[in-house]
Amino acid sequence: MNGLKTSALAIGAALAFASVGTEAAAQDCTTKIGAVLPTSVDWGKPIASTAQYAVDIANETGGVAGCQIEMVLRDTQVDPKVGVDAAKALVDLDGVQLLLGAVSSGVSMPILTSVTVPAGVMQMSCCSSSTAFTALSEEGKTNGLFYRTFATSGVQAAVGAMVAQEQGYESVAVFYKNDDWGQDIGGLVAEDLRALGIEVTAEIAINDAQASYRAEVTEALQTQPQAIYMALYPDEGTQVVREWISLGGTQNMIAANALKSDEFKENVGMQFLGNFIGTDTASPRTESADAFVDAYTARFDGPPSGPGLANSYDATMIALLAMHAAGEGAAGPQIAEKVSAVTDPNGTPVTADAAGFAQAKEVLDSGGTVSYQGATGNVQFDANGDVSAPAVIWSFGESGIDEMKYISLTEVNDFMASMK
The missing domain is CATH 3.40.50.2300 (Response regulator)
Structure with a gap:
């Protein structure tokens, strides 16, 4: 075609x-x-x-x-x-x-x-x-x-928790952008992680345009999580990850689709993203x-x-x-x-x-x-103007985005139902 x-x-x-x-x-x-x-x-x-x-x-x-x-x-x-x-x-x-x-x-x-x-x-x-x-x-x-x-944040939050479970992480610290989106998905993923028996060691709000996020990163580091989850945009995400790695934090990272960005990958460096796993809704x-x-x-x-x-x-x-x-x-x-x-x-x-x-x-x-x-x-909308969607788990590759796993709409809905 x-x-x-x-x-x-x-x-x-x-x-x-x-x-x-x-x-x-x-x-x-x-x-x-x-x-x-x-x-x-x-x-x-x-x-x-x-x-x-x-x-x-x-x-x-x-x-x-x-x-x-x-x-x-x-x-x-x-x-x-x-x-x-x-x-x-x-x-x-x-x-x-x-x-x-x-x-x-x-x-x-x-x-x-x-x-x-x-x-x-x-x-x-x-x-x-x-x-x-x-x-x-x-x-x-x-x-x-x-x-x-x-689709609503509930889909990506559930898939983020699914990734943590599949990777065998027993504890996760959550960083979220301090806005409507970040507060929503950050709260949902923390709830889903707990529903799966995974400890949420910290929930850290990240504000716009700070000169440094060292204090926030240090707070999360002190809880010694096995992995971090990030609902952040590239600017704040880059700074948080740089601080996290420089202070000895793990490379076990899970992130929402907002970090699906060449800018983020290039500014952080592929050498620090070997265990990075992203989530997204999918067609x-x-x-x-x-x-x-x-x-x-x-x-x-x-x-x-x-x-x-x-x-x-x-x-x-x-x-x-x-x-x-x-x-x-x-x-x-x-x-x-x-x-x-x-x-x-x-x-x-x-x-x-x-x-x-x-x-x-x-x-x-x-x-x-x-x-x-x-x-x-x-495409079909419900009474609130919402849609549902399948999901995908992805990682950064040398030449772009590599799809790791496709999750059908039925699988997404079944997994979300299982946590309730």
């Missing part, structure tokens, strides 16, 4: 049915959508590029609701205040009714509560995993405006997921190895199809209501390429529903 570039060419003739008037309309009007993503960090740039890739595919088919889509991108710098200011500008100045982002739960949450919900704008996140969003929805405080294509082993890998590789000259790329693609495609179903000029609540028409398990199956996007628009225009088969599989 030659990817979506080839697919787009292949459907060129099929798109010839579009009337000249429709094509002109698509060219004469532009609809802006917003994106708040951390483009100033190495792992954030590909997430943004993948979202733009999906927008490009939609525009190849004539756009959305008769108009071309312009994605207005603003950098969050993984900072809640910067993210909120960026989102406000997109909503107040650019008038967007759809906002993609953010990545970090600690940035997505204040955007949701102080910007998108009050303004009635739909927010679709590729990567925010905190269970706090589920709780907020259950309390009726999201107004049905928030969706995410990344199912389906034809649609394989097709995305092939297409992404053709577009970007390399496979989608960073965190959140498949999720970013699906978040964007689903949101754009919902916008199309809602019609030109639709407001955020109307777009959000149409997500179910795009992810209907009983709808017409459509692929996640240009041909599938064009087919989906035809079905939706005729009043039907579609079942989007995407980079993360057959």
